[in-house]
Amino acid sequence: MAKSEETSSSSSSSSSVGRPWESYHTVYTNAKAGMEGVDKEKVQRVVYEMSKGSKYFQNEQRKEAFINHKIQNMRAQRANLNPTHLSHYQSVADKRIAELEATRDLTRKWLHVDMDAFYAAVETLTNPSLKGRPMAVGTISMISTANYEARKFGVRAAMPGFIACKLCPELIFVPTDFKKYTYYSDLTRKVFQEYDPNFMAASLDEAYLDITNVCKERGITDAEVAEELRQNVYKATGLTCSAGVAPNRLLAKVCSDINKPNGQFLLPNDRAAIMTFISSLPIRKIGGIGKVTEQILKDVFEIKTCEDLLQKSSFLCALFSPSSAGLGGTDAPQVRSRKSMSNERTFSATKDETFFHQKLVELSEMLSADMEKERLHGRTLTLKLKTASFEVKTRALTLQSYIRSSKDILKHASKLLKAELPVSLRLIGLRMSHFNEDKDGTLSDPTQRTLLNYIKPGDGNMNLVDEEHSDLKDDSESHCYTYTDPSCDFLSELNDNSEQVVEHNDLEGHECKDQISESAQVGNTVKSSEFDAQGTETHLLERRNQDQLTIIDFPENETESTSSHHKEVLIWLEDYKCSLCGVELPPSFLAERQEHADFHLAEKMQMEEESAHSYRNLPLKNRMRQKEAGVGQSKGKKKPKHSPLNGKHIPIDAFFTKASHNL
DNA sequence: GGGTTCTGGACGG
DNA sequence: TTCCACCGTCCAGAACCC
Incomplete structure (x- = not known):
């Protein structure tokens, strides 16, 4: 503990010695709607005091030290760039920007609509006694969202409830109720559909609409559409929302946040206006730039705004993988299929292998059921583990064929877990990816x-x-x-029994489960002679x-x-x-x-x-x-990974690539 | 050398 | 006193395979 604090302080400014919380980077002081008047230093101090000494805190310090090391490395690389290098990279950046300019389409009008404190608002709607009182949806462990009364105290989404309690002792907790939120979300989507039948739902409470056509057809302005849409959402649900209109989705999302709650902001489809708008835009407002990237850009390049980003584009090209700079694309959304499906559960840290098995059984069944609902089979199974010290590990396995049954999932998950034992864990998760949708009831063999x-x-x-x-x-x-270690009972058991049921698709494409063979079956078990040691x-x-x-x-x-x-x-x-x-x-x-x-x-x-x-x-x-x-070796397959600190590239272009995905 | 897999990590809601 | 989620997407880099 002392060591990790030392590591952290060595990388922070000397002024923070008497005020250690100043160097504790959290996401909680990032400006969010409704938090303008919050005493940031107080929040930071409380979060620090509540966290310090915990295993979570130690892990945060470890990550912080890692990022600081990365920053030092990049500073050194930056110092090594001579004028010739920079001139070269500047031309690369200019070329890339010119390419983006050439392909840009500023004629479209994208509207981003974002429900105001959605979960909290729905809870208040169904329980008016909550109105005007600080309230958070979530648990003492984690808050999903907080209403505007609570936000005044610095309480916000993704904050642990016990810290929120410290910031706001009167805080009321309401458990999440996704059924309710889905119901209200559906109501809002019916309204969105009237403006853009192909609108893109980003989450339960957010959507992107291309309102170019509706503006033309009805001969009304984008401002009028936004106003009308927000009113209709209110009429349909009793909930308020905020809207942003811009030539692309990235900017529309930035705009919807400007006059939150219950407001709207419109960015004209004019290059000069857009450039003015983004010139002072803090980089953190861009989707994809989070706490870490913001820190790296600020500490290595003194980049704080999008304008800085443009001005320093030669440095970015030199030190990051090929990146673009600009406003992003304006393309229409593509139909995107699901890439993965997962579930995970947190519990008190334990080494109890029987408990792990029980969790794997539950997770396998949940995952299997979810895949069944969407008629998916997958062939890559990833086991996620969070150790007692908050370290996250993933172990993946790609099969030669697609699976879905809980039995198959459990079998492979157990193998992955077994390789990690013994271990003290506080979370287990399972993720399936590499899907093959069996719409017609048949599966192609990869x-x-x-x-x-x-x-x-x-x-x-x-x-x-x-x-x-x-x-x-x-x-x-x-x-x-x-399978040389029979000490783990549940695994031995699995190996003995996991093959009893054959799952397959019948001619109609329905999944069937058959007992292996009546003649080979004794009660509910298969003769052990059918399985070797x-x-x-x-x-x-x-x-x-x-x-x-x-x-x-x-x-x-x-x-x-x-x-x-x-x-x-x-x-x-x-x-x-x-x-x-x-x-x-x-x-x-x-x-x-x-x-x-x-x-x-x-x-x-x-x-x-x-x-x-x-x-x-x-x-x-x-x-x-x-x-x-x-x-x-527990994994025995790959050599230890080299530290990414030595790697040249950091996914800086992720901002742009990601942004354009979101556009 | 290119494609795939595995792993860890950032990010958003 | 203790207590920091869950789910999904994307990416980089290394290892591995053909």
Whole structure:
């Protein structure tokens, strides 16, 4: 603790020695609507006093030291730039700006609408006794939003409730009720739809509307549209909102914040007016520039406003990855699909592995249910952990096939977690990404191989296995695991039972769950002989047509691989899909089908020849070698990451790229 | 060398 | 006395694979 404070103070100004809170960077003093008159120093002091000494605080100090190191590094790089370098980078920046200018379209009118203290306003609407009293939606741990009465005390979203209590002892807490907020959000969206049927909802309480057409069609100004829309929202919901109108979404969002609450601000579609507007605009107002980036830009380049950003564009080009400077794009929004889905839970820090398992079960079921709702399957599973010291770690696993069932998710999540044990945690989360939407009830196989793949010797074995339900597949994943530690009971249990249910899609595209095989089933368990000691499933289960299950035997272990174990017969399922590996070939591809059958024959012979070797290891030699070399490492796969402090680039262009995404 | 995966981090609501 | 969320997006850099 003393050490971390020392680290922090070494990087802060000497004037903060007697006032240590001044160097404690939080997001809570960032100007937010309704907080203009707040005593920032008092807030900073209270936050510091309430936080210091805690594990959270120590972690913040660690991060702060990291950022300070980064700043020092960049200052050194900046000092090394000579006039020739700068002149070069200036021309690069000028060129980039000219390109953006050329592609800019200032004829559109974007309106950003933002509900005022939305959650708090909805709560007050449904419980008028809260009116005029400082109130926050959230818990003692974390506040989602605060009303304007509470904001006067410095209470704001993302602030822990216990700190908010200190700032405002009369503060009333109201638990979040998303059903209610969704209901009111839907009402507002009905109004938005009247102005732009393709409006873009940014969250429950924010939306972007392209009002160019409605202005033209009705022959009214953008100011009139904004005014009318806000009135209609109020009529429909009883809630107030604020609006901003500008030629692009980034600027519209900045504008909607200017006259909050219950106001609007319009930026003319005129280049000179826009340049004047942004010249004094603090960089922090730009979406994507947060606490850290603001600090870096200020401490390394003395950049505080957008004008500074333009003036120092040569430095930015020199020290950051290719960036753009300007007002951003004016494109119409694209339809964006979901990239990931996650859930996570915080709890009191513990080392209890049974508790971790229970959490994983809950999270797996929640994630599976969420994916089911959106008819998604995913193939990358990420385990998120927050240690007792607030350090966040993620461990990901990309599978060869798409999964959705809670059982599959739990199985893989458990493996990821097991590699981290023992550990003291305060949060566990699961995220699924790399989606394949099964709108028509079918899933494409991301790893489906072409015939050429099969020609490669020794590289086809995995195709013989039902990838979604066999642990053989796991060896072809990016992580390799060995199940040598039976100490973790829940994991052993999982390995024993996780294969009991086969999930698949039926012909109508509905997901079905079948017990593995009635003959193989004893009560609710599968005969243990069907699984080897490592939890490897030795039967391939295939659903044929609607009801018939066919079991195809594979060698139970590497020494028992004899032809007598191979009962498989190649059948073209539904007249196009290979029953052995799933490759799809239409009936007209006679030559290819013959070649494919020959491959399986050759493959079978090869397996027999190689029976003395583990066929599982063949395609994985390199990985396995590496795994062996990394014994004792929890991850055992990658070398420790180099410190990003040494990296040249920082995602500065993220502001611009991100901004244009939001535009 | 290019594509993919993994990891940590910033950011916003 | 203690107590700092949850969910989603995007990015950089390193490692790895082909």
